[in-house]
Amino acid sequence: MDFILESLQYLLDPDWIMKNGGLYLVLLILFIETGIIIGFFLPGDPLLFVSGMVIASANETPYPFETQIFNLLFWMVLFTGSTILGNFFGYWFGYKFKHVVNRKEDTWFLKRKHIQTAHDFYEKRGGFAIAIARFLPIVRTFAPIIAGTVEMNFKKFAMYNVVGAIVWVVSITSLGYILGDIPWVKNNLEYILIALVLLVTAPVIIKLMTKKENTNQTI
Template sequence: MDILFDSFEHLLDPDWIMQNGGLYLVLLILFIETGVFFGFFLPGDPLLFVSGMLIASVDEAYPFSLEILNLPYWLLLFMGSTIVGNFFGYWFGHKFTHFVNRKEDTWFLKQKHVQAANEFYDKRGGFAVAIARFLPIVRTFAPIVAGTVKMDFKNFTFYNVLGAVLWVGSITTLGYVLGETPWVLRNLEYIILGIILIVTLPVVLKLTLKKRIKAFPKR
């Protein structure tokens, strides 16, 4: 657990990011979290916010000397990374359906995570692929589940792109706009914690209420 917490701390440290691959490292992390089944623990939401701050605050050309060009450049790359990640997840679910739906847990694939994504997909349909971007864990497994149920590929592509635009565009731009605000810089840890709580609270509440309902069955 200590290693995991240390990893989170590094991934959300702007200085560490810039010293270890910069925002190109973020591209890899986003790809893994949005479609590779073992990437569910990665902190995509606060990472996008921190990336927005970096885009606004890096002094040297990164990569353009005109600062106004840097934000759309990275937005497109981040969106592309998450879109490709979802395509990989869809392909994996389509190709390895029996592996995904197996009853036994493994250290890297928990059936409770797959089941949560399944229930979310059943309730929301294709739109689940888009809005799942805002839900930790679910955003990793939603494209995999879409692949296992053989969701129409054209519909999947539409919602995949829509989700990438909404998720990356909103959180990264928010970080970019607020990134150079002194109060934000002084309270970055609390802001990141707040983002994590906001995006995870709906999932936690749903799981808690579900357990209580099961504990008190109807008579």
């Protein structure tokens, strides 16, 4: 646990990122977090915000362009592509190994009732689930895997995968780019990142809870 916390601290340090692979490291992390089970603990939202800060740094303009706005667009395209590929890999993994996930016995990480719930959820609003999962830590790692497991329509999955990735990456990276060069933001980065996670996840959670309450009342 201490190792994980220490690793997360490094990953949210702009200077450490630039000294250890730069934004190419971010590409790898985004791919792992959005499609590989072991990446569920990685901080996607804060990392995109920090990446925006790095791009906005006047003295450390990231490659390959001299103009910051071109660099911002360039890296947002790469970040989006990385997280799209991550979701596709997660979908493939879930589909390929659904015989393991769908076995009658419960596993330590997945219960039969959860599989059925996921299946019903995707049947009703699968695309919406894939899109909003981007803004939910942990959920964004498992959502594409479950989608593959329950054999969600691939074209529908692909469309919402792309849409969700674009909205997620562009919104948070742009926010980091706009606010990241402000001294107060740099000096209070930890608090800003905590507020960011709460700001991003709260509306989604409230929306889901509201829908659930309305459904219960209807029943």
